[in-house]
Amino acid sequence: MTRLYLVRHGQASFGAGPYDRLSPLGERQSLLLGQHLQRIGLRADAWLSGTLDRQRSTLAGMLQGLEAPPSTEALASFNEYDHEAILSAYLPRVMKEMGFAPDQLNVLFTDNRQFQAAFVRVMRHWMDGAPHERAPFETWEAFQARLGESLEQLTRSHHERIVVVTSGGPIALAVQVALGLTPEKTFALNWAIYNASLTELRARRGTLMLSSFNTVAHLELAGDPSLLTYR
Known part of the structure; x- marks a missing residue:
């Protein structure tokens, strides 16, 4: 059985410069999550992230809380839609x-x-798939296929525990695969995912099962309501 721990990146810089950069609050969220994983003794065989700056920076912040930072890998397949x-x-x-x-x-x-x-x-x-006049970009169907293939590859990796820092869209799609949600409910779920939250899925014989969703106990225990953000 493979356990997948999907982390949404910390708060990005929405409305304050380039979005694809953690805000100071996002940096704090990432560090708190890493310290939490250290306290509960989580050990993973692979520590991954997307290639977006906010995803890689979140993983870097998390690893500051670990006594023995592991090696990491960035995979564009876990990037958010554009x-x-x-x-x-x-x-x-x-x-x-x-x-x-x-x-x-x-x-x-x-x-x-x-x-x-x-x-x-x-x-x-x-x-x-409404028509538009801009340059071509990834369709919804292609986005779904990309994440579905990426998740399947992880479940075939033979690792017992994998941590992936990604974004709300990929996490919502992973939950869709596990629960069989409609596209409309999948997208609605995306709005409910906290920054620096933790979602756990378990893969058994090629089937994904949802174990926990959108956990932010590590942020709530800090006693600062401003740490709970969606964007």
Whole structure:
């Protein structure tokens, strides 16, 4: 049996410079998770991450909490979907649907509620394969196939414990595989995944089973509510 520990990256720099960079809070979240894994004595045969900076930095922060940092490997197959390309392709259409003028982009990005509603619409267009006029980028179907193949490779690796630092989309897809969720429920699940959370799946005879989801006890025990973030 293989145990997969999927970690969502720490808080990124949303709205404060390049997104693909941990915020100071994200760095703290990562360190707290690493210290937690040290306390519970978790030992893994492989420590992996995607190749995005926020994913690799989260893994680096986690390893600061381990007494004997292991070797790591970065795999692009565990990267998040390209949300910037998807937004660029579909946001103009969604703004029109929501009654926003093209020059109201800043208004949309400074209103969390409106931005969330717009992003949900954008992602629905992407999942439906709606046409767009931008350069080609990864489709929803290709994203699903990429993660499905990556998970299958891990379950065939013969490792007993594998830690993977990735993002909300890949974690939601892994849960979809384990529970047989619809695409709509899978995407809705994505919104509920905390930064620096821990999700455990177990693979037996090629079948994935969900053992725990979205655990943040290591953050709650710090006694600082600001550590619980979604973005």
